[in-house]
Structure formats: C-alpha cells, structure tokens
Amino acid sequence: MDFFNNHNKLFGAAFLLFIGLTAFVAVLPAINNEQNNAPLPGAVALSDEAIRGKALYVSNGCVACHTQQVRNVDMDKVWGQRPGLAADYASNRRTDFWRNTATLMGTERTGPDLTSIGSRQPSREWNLVHLYNPRIVIKQSIMPAYPWLFESKAEPAKEDVIVNVPDAFQREGMTLVATQDALDLVAYLQSLKQTELPGSTGSPAFLYPKQQQKTEAASQAMPSNTDNCESGQMLYATHCQACHQESGEGLQGAFPPLKGSTVVLDKDPSLIVNIIMRGYDARQEFGVMPAVGANADLSPEQIAGIINHERSSWGNDAPKVSVQEVEQIVQKIKEMPVQ
Template sequence: MDFFDNHNKLFGAAFLLFIGLTAFVAVLPAIDNEQNNAPLPSAVPLSDAAIRGKALYVSNGCVACHTQQVRNVDMDKVWGQRPGLAADYASNRRTDFWRNTATLMGTERTGPDLTSIGSRQPSREWNLVHLYNPRIVIKQSIMPAYPWLFESKAEPAKEDVVVNVPDAFQRQGMTLVATQDALDLVAYLQSLKQAELPGAAGPPAFLYAKQEQKTESTDQSTQSDTETSENGQMLYATHCQACHQESGEGLKGAFPPLKGSTVVVDKDPSLIVNIIMRGYDARQEYGAMPAVGANADLSPEQIAAIINHERSSWGNNAPKVSVKEVEQIVQKIKEMPVQ
C-alpha cells in the first residue's frame, strides 16, 4: 500500500491520531477543568508561612508517600468528612517561573492521607516532635526523620520554639529548637483542612459502603449497655495512640499519660467525654489536644469504647461507662453555646 510505504503519510497519520486523542483525553479536559472550577467560598487561602511550608513539602518529596485526596469510596471516610471535589484543588496555580503547579494528589499511600491532617492532628508540638524523628511518637513508623529542620542550641533565645524530645534522641546538655523551615512546614500541615460546602447541597456520597455489619446484631438486647460492637483498642490506635502512645504513658513534656490519669478513671465520665469531643488546652506543660471526637465525627458507641479501653488498660481499673451515659453527655455538649 502506498500509504504505508510513504514515511510522510505514515508518520503524519500516527502523529495526528495521537495528537487528536491527546486533546480529547488530556488537554481539553484539563482546560475545561481549570476554567469551570473556583475555590469554595469557605476555603481559607494559605498563609505566607504555609506557602513556604508547601514548597518544603514539595522539595522533600513528601508526595511520594502521602496522598491528598479523599476518594468517594467508603474506605476513605477515615481521611475526611466528604469526598474531594475539583473545587478543592482549584486554588492551585503555577508555583513560580521554574516550577509547575503542585496539586499534590499523590498516587501512593505508604503513609496516611493528609487532606485533613490540619483538623485531625493540629498540635504543633506533636508535629514538630514527629518531624524531628517520627519514631519518637510512633515507633512502627517508617517515615524519614527530618533533623535538618531543627537546631541544637546550648542556650535557646527567648523567641525560639523549643521542642521537647526524649534524651535518647538528642545531644546531652543541648536544647532542640525548631528552625523557621520546620515551623513553616507545620503551618502548612495545620492548614490542610476540608472546606465546608456552601448552601444546602449535600456532599457527594461515599460509594461501596459496607452493609453486612448491621444484620448480625439481632440479639443486641442481651448485650450489657457498657459493651458495644466497636473495638476500643482499634479506635484508640487510630485516634489517640499517636500522642498518648500504645503504653498509655504519653510523652514526657509533650503529651500527658492516661495511665493512672484521674481524668480517665474518674467515676463521672463528663470531663473525659468533654475533652474527647472538644479538645483540651488547660495545662501549660503539655501540648494542646484537638477536638478529636468532633473532627472524626465519633459516635457515642465509639467514644464509650475508647473510654472503656482506657479505663481497663495499663493497670487502670475503673468502672465502665455505658453508651447511654456518653450519649447524654454528648447531647449536652452539642447544646452548649459555641464560644
């Protein structure tokens, strides 16, 4: 055939076919997407510190292990309150003359998704310790340590941000201080939150929800009301362990112990439910605790399971709380005026 024996025609045809398909699946959808999406009105623009932090996030290749996308599937519920939308990424523009846009969606989840890490783990103290060496707070972690974002000083200045790490992790007689880079990176992490959707329109649904769970518990009436189908230890590992540790001993100078804590073993669970739902920042010597319960939208059953796990572990031996009790307290908290 002449067509196949003529190099201009042959390669011209291949080129045109490829260009046409490229326009159809890449260039035109990309242009359409950037023209028809705007940031949500409730989205907060990045602060200067957060912009610098994002550049550090990019240059250290954090995207190799951390995604920033909540997919519309049930298993991604743990990473955000709603599936991600095109509008969530609309504010990403070209970084600068040298660098492309950094949407940072990622394709690998070797580490956790960070879409809403700013709500899930807003504590600056925790993030700094974790960045200095992740294994201080999570011993199974395989995340790299970032010691070059910190300085060791004999005598820190007044404005320096001191990071309390166990003695084994730093030189003796020195004090660990966060550099501006570390603070910027944490500012970026703290800024990562899902913006509220405007108006009455609900968020898109999570697909592939698990259904079989409900059918088996037909004889729930026989269960005592302090026992739930939730696994307290698993929930503790997901929501609490990063700070308070598996041993319940917390971390000296950063996170308080739950082992032998009067708040935990108190007969009246009001205070502990309150702390789980609304966070806590009353003690100077420890970092602030985020509103874990509200952020993760924990149910009364789940909260009761966590409390009961804490009340019965590490030598703690307090009476268990019932779901009903927790439910009442949660209800009361919700009715309280927001400050």
C-alpha cells in the same frame, strides 16, 4: 517518499502534530476544567506560612510517599469524610512561572493519605515531634527523620518554639527548637482539611452506586449489635494512640500517660469529656492537646467508647461511663461560651 527524505517537512510535521496533541490533550481540557470548577464556598486560602510549607513539602519529597486524594472506594473512608471532588483542587495555583506543583495528589501511599491530616492530627506539637523523628511517636514508622528542620540550643530565645522530646532523643543540656522551615511545613500540613459542602448538600457516598447497593444489602442481612458498632480500642488507636501510645504510658517529656491517670480514673467523667472535646493546655511540661472530639466530630457513643477503653486498659480499673452521661456533658460543653 520525498516527504520522508526532506527533514524540514518531516520535523515540521512532527512539531505541528506535537503542538496539536498538546492543545487537545492538555491545554483545552485544563481550560475547560478551570471554567467549570470553582473552589467550595468554605474553602480557606493558604496562609503565607502554609505556602512556604507547601514548597518545603515538595522539596523534601513528601509527595513521593503521601497522596492527597480520597477515592470513591470504601477503603478510603479513613482518609476523609467524603470522596474528593474537582472543586477541592480548584483554588490551587502554580508555584511559580516555571513550576506547576499546584495539585499534590500523588500516586503512592507508602505513608497515609494527607487530604484531611489537618483534621485528623491538628496538634502542632505532635507534628513537630513526628517530623524530628517519627520513631518517637510511632515505633514501627518507616518515614525518614528531618532533623535539619530543628536546632539544639543551650539557651532558647523567648520567641523560639520548643519541641518537647524524650531525653534519649536530644543532646544533654540542650533544648530542641523548631526552625521557621519546620513551622512552615507544619502550617501547611495543618491546612490540609476537606472543606464541608455548603448548605444541605449531602456528601457524596463512598462506593459506586451498584457496589453501594450490594454493601447496604449485605449490612441489612447481618444482625445489628449497637453495643459493638464502635470499638473503643479502634477509636483510641485512630484518635489518641499517636500521642499517648498503645501502652497508655505516653512519652516522657512530650505526651502525658493515661495509665494510672487521675483524670482517666476520676469517677466523674466531666473533666475527661471536656478535655476530649475542647483540648487541654495546662501542663507546662507537655505540648498542647488539640480538641480531638470537636475536630473529628466524635459522637457521644464514640467518646464513651474511647473513655471506657482507657478506663479498663493498662491496669486501669474505673467504672464505665454511659452514652447518656457523655451526651449530657457534651451538651453542656456546647452551651458554654468559647474562651
């Protein structure tokens, strides 16, 4: 009983127990992880802009609604090409001496996972519009707007990055420009990409082995239908709808319409395939379109599905393109020198 009545012994023992548990539960496992995991060979270090953007990501509470972890379950396939590995986080370091905000894996998916958002949505213009007011590009979005990351100017400076938004969302006679904070935050978002595994190493399969076997057995039992294996509408929703909208009408002053577009309706699909694969930057009134096809590694079948959906929707009536046509055009594009 003397032990429990002696506050020096009691609190001294509790302190030593706390130190011991901290060492065994936190410190030693962390050291072990650092010694046994290294960044993947193709991992790219964050730029100075992305480092500042990461701090803004934390300070604006983005981690409360977005995860950065692709789990080993089938439902996470939409967030990355493979399940996450310890090596994906090995290059992360403390923000500073006082803050250990290195790995922003998160716990909630109120918003989508951002592990590969830099690949899924690499357009700086789209990200800036989305940050200014998410409802501009996604009407049902519940994400808060971040207007304090932007400024309205009567006469933008030459070096200012102009953000093209519909007239209804900006002050009359003023031009919306991105602040450096907005550009830094977007730089961080664009840096979020899963690193490709080196050499011939196969990507880890989604689903745990037993569950994977059940899924494969079920798929083998189902009749195959190659014509419907990829839905053009679903592919459009995944890769194009955020900018060009479900209606195909785009957003005036921000993203061009596909409804009635001469590019979409052209009988020769060469231009539209080239735009999907290599992006487009020839319209002063609109932002730069990223190379969606190359960034997402879309197959000729998937590209054909997207084009045929666009050619047959919103009143568009153009002949379908075949996978073979798209495949030939894609091959020519890949053989062309990079400009």
